[in-house]
Amino acid sequence: MFYGAVVWDPWLIVAQIVCFQCLYYLTLGVFMAILVGTRVSRMSLVYFFDYATVTASTATGWCVIVSFLLSALAGSGYMLYLIERAKKCLDFSATLYIIHLFLCIIYGGWPSSITWWVVNVIGLAVMALLGEYLCIKRELREIPIARYRSNV
Structure with a gap:
């Protein structure tokens, strides 16, 4: 698919x-x-x-923190195959974390823990930057052109 020929498709974005x-x-x-x-x-x-489970004061809290950060790393890999465009990585990462914030507010109230905010901002940065890096590497690959010789 050629990137310049793509029209705005809201159903694709929602999907x-x-x-x-x-x-x-x-x-x-x-x-x-x-x-x-x-x-x-x-x-x-x-x-x-x-938000109370994301704490640096217990070993279980550290396991929760590591789980969130590893999921951010995996999310950057998902972007490579799902989003495919470097300029969209920040948008999709921010959307994911904003939806996560709303779900956390619905579940347990406004996150008042500074640790929760730090972990999620770091996760957002890691996901957006690494996803953008991976997508840029893919976008800048050389296009292989097969050369055919005729033996006539």
Whole structure:
């Protein structure tokens, strides 16, 4: 597909946002199950959406922090295949974290923990910058041109 020939398609954008959000939470769930699930007796949505669990004062809190940051790294890889454009990486990363903020507000109230804000801003920066870097590397690849010789 040629990038200049693409028209604005809101359904494609909404589908990309939904897929990106789902992949992010799926990855976060896998990392939470591996890192936090081994430390607690019962996993719940508290670890996803309650700002109080993102703390640097406990070992479980550090596992939650690492899970969020690893999910941001994975999200930058998802951008390479889902978004495909470097100039859209910041937009989709910010959208993901804004939706996450709204879900956290609905679940547990306004996040008043400075640790929660630091972890999410770092996650946003990592996801946007690494995703942009990966997409730029793909966009700048040389286009292979096959040379055919005729043996006539």
